[in-house]
Amino acid sequence: MEPVTVWWADPAAATPALIALLNPVERARRDRYQRPQDQDRFTLGVAMSRTALAPLLGVAPERVPLDRTCADCGAPHGAPRVAGGPHLSVSHSGDRVAVALSPHGPLGVDVEAATGRMTADIAGHLLAPGESAAAEADLLAYWTRKEALTKATGDGLREPFTNLRVSPPSAPPRLLAWEGRPDLAARFTLHALDPGPGHTACLALLDHPAEVPVQERPFAPAG
DSSP: OOOEEEEEEOGGGOOGGGGGGSOHHHHHHHHHOSSHHHHHHHHHHHHHHHHHHHHHHTSOGGGOOOBOOOTTTOOSOSOOBOTTOOEEEEEEETTEEEEEEESSSOEEEEEEEOOSOOOGGGHHHHOOTTOOOSSHHHHHHHHHHHHHHHHHHTOGGGSOGGGEEEOOTTSOOOEEEETTOTTHHHHEEEEEOOOOTTEEEEEEEESOOTTOOEEEEEOOOOO
């Protein structure tokens, strides 16, 4: 069975040569970021996506047809996707950039750095009834699980995270209930990922084969 692959990179891998893989719209979006670190994360997300998709589509990386049309307004700032697949999800935070690819169905990946900004004030917007968090690590676990889930469905941050109830941080990740959408718990499989020290990450797979393997790989830019 073909695996789901998660590619990892450090923003330091964003060499100037990778900018050549961005199309004009992507370069304009990159230039709107004020901080060099954010420019590097965005550049890597695009370069990793194109490099991973190119052999699957049989085209050069710069010709991979990434569509960023926003479903709400039609502007080119939506989540990247390829018409007809493979399915794609991108996330970046701190010192990690993640790109997840699946030939089987929708997916969502989320990585978050432990920065100290995930405080108890966020709990009211994050935790569903019955969920509790004793430390930032708990909040990060809940956040990455729920953001990965809402990325996979396409809802994103428009869906209140308090509508989703997931397993506690001490247990393997699992969707227990989604308010108003009772079918989803049985359709999702979640995987805790290994982004490295100081980061937490989760992968959500929607309507995938039960035993599909998940592979994590480092991204190595060509040349």
